[in-house]
Amino acid sequence: MSDWLPSLNALRAFEAVSRHLSYRLAADELCVSPAAVKQLVAKLEAALGAQLLKRSGRGLVLTASGLAGRDELAQGFRHVEAAARRLRATAGRRRLIVSVEPSFATAWLVPRLDRFRAENADVDVLIDSSLQIVDLDRGSVDVAVRFGGKRASGLVTRRLFDEELCAFCSPALASGRYGIKTVDDLERVTLLHWDLANLEWAENTRRWMGWKPWLESVGAVHVQPRSELRFSDYNLAVQAAIAGQGVVLGSAPIFRSLVAARLLINPFPDKVITDIGYDLVTTQSALRKAEVVSFSDWITRAAATDG
16 A cells, blocks of 8 residues: 555544534444544545544535545546455355366256255356366366366376267157167268367377277277268257257266156167276366365265266
């Protein structure tokens, strides 16, 4: 704070007197004696080298100097009061920042997040939805959910789901003229791809299985799709599948809510369980925060019970 700035108590006293034009009423507002208010105003006038108030009959009036600063001073204290109210409103609240891959956030985490918030009403949650692999040892992120991430020393990791990769499409597409009932029926529809080839994120993870290795794994290497549609954003591929534009590969645990809502179905039982999955990752230092422990325990339970 600048050395020349007068005492805030003195400024507050003058601001109150300037509104009431009365030492007594200002004193009542500030819960001090009229003599104390008068002394504070006198100290302010001495510090400024200007008279701010003068007697007029039995009352007080503002001088030109007093009028010059009255309105801005009043506005300044209104801002201070508003800031104090905001500080009081957030007192005792905690903040949790979660870094999460966008498709997991959309399909699984966000639909369930109200449960965590109901159990932890004093925690404000910020979902940082990005394909970027954040450095948990630096910055403000407390915890991350990573898909296929490489294990890193110094991090605390919990497996949420093993990858169970299945084919999904809309109910309308499955029951339409092509009638998707077996893996061989994929020859008659469009396969929707998530193309990670040009994404830096993919270089920091173990590779996600695409359609070609998936078909090989289920013994359907002979299947040649009618057409293909590629996306760099996996959420767009999922939305295309919901819209009936083709068939997308997806994780059965993550898509459970979409299946329950009848937005997607798994038209045949073929699946591939890979060596990757969704992991909860944090640091030892972050686990010293109660909100990080609460979130870690909650998401682990949620993954086990309805993932």
